[in-house]
Amino acid sequence: MLKILIFLNCLGIVIILKIWLFFLVFQTNPEFEVAVFDVGQGDCFLIKLKNTTLQILIDAGDGSTQNLTEKLAKEMPLADKTIDIIILTHPHQDHVGGIPSILEEFETNLIIETGVDFENKTYDNFEEIVDLKQIPRLYAARGEKILIGENFVLEILHPFFSKSSQYKNVNDSSIVFLSKFKEKKALFTGDIELEGEKEMLDYLKSRQDLELENIDLLKTAHHGSKTSTSKEFLDLIRPRQAIISCARKNSFNHPATETIQLLNYYQVELKRTYQDGDIIFKF
Ligand SMILES: [Zn+2]
Numbered sequence: 001m002l003k004i005l006i007f008l009n010c011l012g013i014v015i016i017l018k019i020w021l022f023f024l025v026f027q028t029n030p031e032f033e034v035a036v037f038d039v040g041q042g043d044c045f046l047i048k049l050k051n052t053t054l055q056i057l058i059d060a061g062d063g064s065t066q067n068l069t070e071k072l073a074k075e076m077p078l079a080d081k082t083i084d085i086i087i088l089t090h091p092h093q094d095h096v097g098g099i100p101s102i103l104e105e106f107e108t109n110l111i112i113e114t115g116v117d118f119e120n121k122t123y124d125n126f127e128e129i130v131d132l133k134q135i136p137r138l139y140a141a142r143g144e145k146i147l148i149g150e151n152f153v154l155e156i157l158h159p160f161f162s163k164s165s166q167y168k169n170v171n172d173s174s175i176v177f178l179s180k181f182k183e184k185k186a187l188f189t190g191d192i193e194l195e196g197e198k199e200m201l202d203y204l205k206s207r208q209d210l211e212l213e214n215i216d217l218l219k220t221a222h223h224g225s226k227t228s229t230s231k232e233f234l235d236l237i238r239p240r241q242a243i244i245s246c247a248r249k250n251s252f253n254h255p256a257t258e259t260i261q262l263l264n265y266y267q268v269e270l271k272r273t274y275q276d277g278d279i280i281f282k283f
Contacts, residue, residue, distance in 0.1 A: 063122065
């Protein structure tokens with residue numbers, strides 16, 4: 001059992017919540033892992049502290065991946081039926097689609113989402129299940145932080161406000177967060193595009209304490225679209241490795257050649273789900 005501290009950002013006032021998650025630690029030295037699942041045109045990632053039963057799921061594809069719950073179970077300790085935290089970066093189908101069936105299969109202690117208004121049947125279904133199961137929800141806002149034990153921190157970097165509706169494009173309200181275990185850092189960006197990224201960049205530049213340079217793993221935003229991942233952004237974070245999650249053939253022409261060229265320019269070691277399938281990053 002480890003103590004979780006949640007720092008809420010309520011109109012600039014930081015409120016600290018303490019909750020206890022009952023997860024097991026098998027060994028004193030857990031390892032930080034990110035499992036990337038090939039869900040075709042969509043995103044699905046699992047952050048794990050290996051040697052513990054702590055799991056955090058980020059999005060779950062569009063719902064068309066038949067064996068996703070089996071794949072997830074395979075990455076979790078035997079008989080563990082709890083995904084401690086689910087983060088829905090934004091309510092588009094290629095991110096929310098698989099979550100309802102995961103909520104049917106697994107227990108969850110906390111949902112983090114944007115709460116942004118968006119018409120989507122799957123999202124409505126997701127909300128119904130969350131309400132029915134009375135799963136606590138946290139609306140993401142910049143500055144919120146979750147401390148898990150002594151070494152694991154998850155900090156929300158975007159959007160600026162919770163229930164953020166100031167962006168014309170839902171993608172720009174995507175949750176962007178940094179997950180840090182000891183010195184290792186992974187940055188998840190949802191489908192944020194250039195307008196949201198530009199606004200976030202000004203904030204990130206003021207946060208020297210985050211030590212964003214040389215990020216160990218970047219989840220490339222919006223499936224490698226050319227409308228995300230600017231040179232200025234890469235200049236700030238200089239990732240060592242990056243992942244692009246998309247289908248080999250998709251109507252959006254993801255990933256963009258320009259984005260791949262830019263990542264190559266920064267000598268980022270790049271993996272792509274449509275080429276590499278499921279991938280496990282170990283830190
Ligand atoms: Zn997407």
